[in-house]
Amino acid sequence: MKEILLMGFYQPHEALSRFLVAAQQEFKIPIRYLQEYAALGTGGGIYHFRDQILSGGAEAFFVLNADVCSEFPLQEMLDFRQQHGDAHSFVILGTTANRTQALNYGCIVANADTQEVQHYVEKPSTFVSEVINCGIYLFTPAIFQHIGEVFQRNQQELVLCPYLGEENSNGWQRAEVIRLEQDVFTALAGSGKLYVYKTDGFWSQIKSAGSAIYASRLYLNQYSQTHPERLAQNKPGGPIIRGNVYIHPTASIDSTAVLGPNVSIGEGVTVGAGVRVRESIVLHGASLHDHTCVLNTIVGWDSTIGRWARVEGTPSDPNPNDPYAKIDSETLFRDGRLTPSITILGCSVTIPAEVVILNSIVLPHKELSRSYKNQIIL
Numbered sequence: 001m002k003e004i005l006l007m008g009f010y011q012p013h014e015a016l017s018r019f020l021v022a023a024q025q026e027f028k029i030p031i032r033y034l035q036e037y038a039a040l041g042t043g044g045g046i047y048h049f050r051d052q053i054l055s056g057g058a059e060a061f062f063v064l065n066a067d068v069c070s071e072f073p074l075q076e077m078l079d080f081r082q083q084h085g086d087a088h089s090f091v092i093l094g095t096t097a098n099r100t101q102a103l104n105y106g107c108i109v110a111n112a113d114t115q116e117v118q119h120y121v122e123k124p125s126t127f128v129s130e131v132i133n134c135g136i137y138l139f140t141p142a143i144f145q146h147i148g149e150v151f152q153r154n155q156q157e158l159v160l161c162p163y164l165g166e167e168n169s170n171g172w173q174r175a176e177v178i179r180l181e182q183d184v185f186t187a188l189a190g191s192g193k194l195y196v197y198k199t200d201g202f203w204s205q206i207k208s209a210g211s212a213i214y215a216s217r218l219y220l221n222q223y224s225q226t227h228p229e230r231l232a233q234n235k236p237g238g239p240i241i242r243g244n245v246y247i248h249p250t251a252s253i254d255s256t257a258v259l260g261p262n263v264s265i266g267e268g269v270t271v272g273a274g275v276r277v278r279e280s281i282v283l284h285g286a287s288l289h290d291h292t293c294v295l296n297t298i299v300g301w302d303s304t305i306g307r308w309a310r311v312e313g314t315p316s317d318p319n320p321n322d323p324y325a326k327i328d329s330e331t332l333f334r335d336g337r338l339t340p341s342i343t344i345l346g347c348s349v350t351i352p353a354e355v356v357i358l359n360s361i362v363l364p365h366k367e368l369s370r371s372y373k374n375q376i377i378l
Helices: 014-027 041-048 050-054 074-083 143-160 171-176 180-188 211-226
Strands: 004-008 031-035 061-064 068-070 090-096 106-110 117-122 131-139 194-198 203-205 245-247 263-265 276-278 280-282 293-295 297-299 310-312 343-345 356-358
Touching: 004 041, 014 031, 041 050, 041 143, 041 171, 041 180, 068 131, 068 211, 074 090, 074 131, 074 194, 090 106, 106 194, 117 180, 117 194, 131 180, 143 171, 143 180, 203 211, 211 245, 211 280, 263 276, 276 280, 280 293, 293 297, 297 310, 310 343, 343 356
Parallel strands: 004 031, 090 194, 245 263, 263 280, 276 293, 280 297, 293 310, 297 343, 310 356
Antiparallel strands: 061 131, 068 203, 090 131, 106 117, 106 131
16 A cells, blocks of 8 residues: 545645644555545546546555445455456445345446456345445556546537536536446446455445444454454453443543443543443543443543533444344434434533433534433534
């Protein structure tokens, strides 16, 4: 791995710049953020920055959607490509979903022997396949020829039908909006150039802030198998640990606190006496005062929860009895009401003592004075 490029339409800011600097120092690899001039789609972005991607003479490169969590079996995908297809073939990471949920993803029909993709449909209206696209790809520079053909076709359509570009002030912008899944993979299927590597490892999309807790559980479970030294253990004079728990070395945890399962405690966090934390993420600088109870919650940076307060959310986990079930993309509202979900405290939120915050989203820099239930607090 020679370089990491982050691409997006988001305006870069100080926090992102700090993150890039810290990540480069930690992983000893160049990391850059490339900002698109407009939202160009999953294919348009990498096509727009193709010169940057190829500048180091890359033989191959991975493309990873930012809203998924996975074991990321990148080496296995490289090995698979060497065993299947030629040097210019492309690989999609696939996994198995149940028949109902598969309709919410890109569905892949592949040759059972060679794993060549024969048919690809993005979010079909009827059942196509239980093998779904994980949003993790291995490409060679040859992919840009195929994306370029879509770009040329888009331009020709604009010339023939100019009104298509009226919704955008710039016709070129319209031509550069390219979707890898619908525009490129659908055309490549059956051509002998696109293959699927099916993983049995964990994978989930992260479509909401609350789904980060489920993703955290998957990673902590992975650590218990591959990096148990990263997880907290029960020690004399230390807090009581139940299940998989990560505690940053700089965190201060009282010995009477009970943490876990599925808890991640960030940098500089303070946890007081008698605190109970379960299925939650506590981000850096947060403070949980004595005897607080935090369940199914994300506590934002530098937030404070007062003594004897209870902050609780409702998990939205996949069906535990179905090994192929995926987490559903819950809508924020259902029937005009806020859907019960993970409770989220934004950064620098203050919760007073002896209140209950249930199934609520609290935006940053709020100082609450009472209990709340099923509300978004602006």
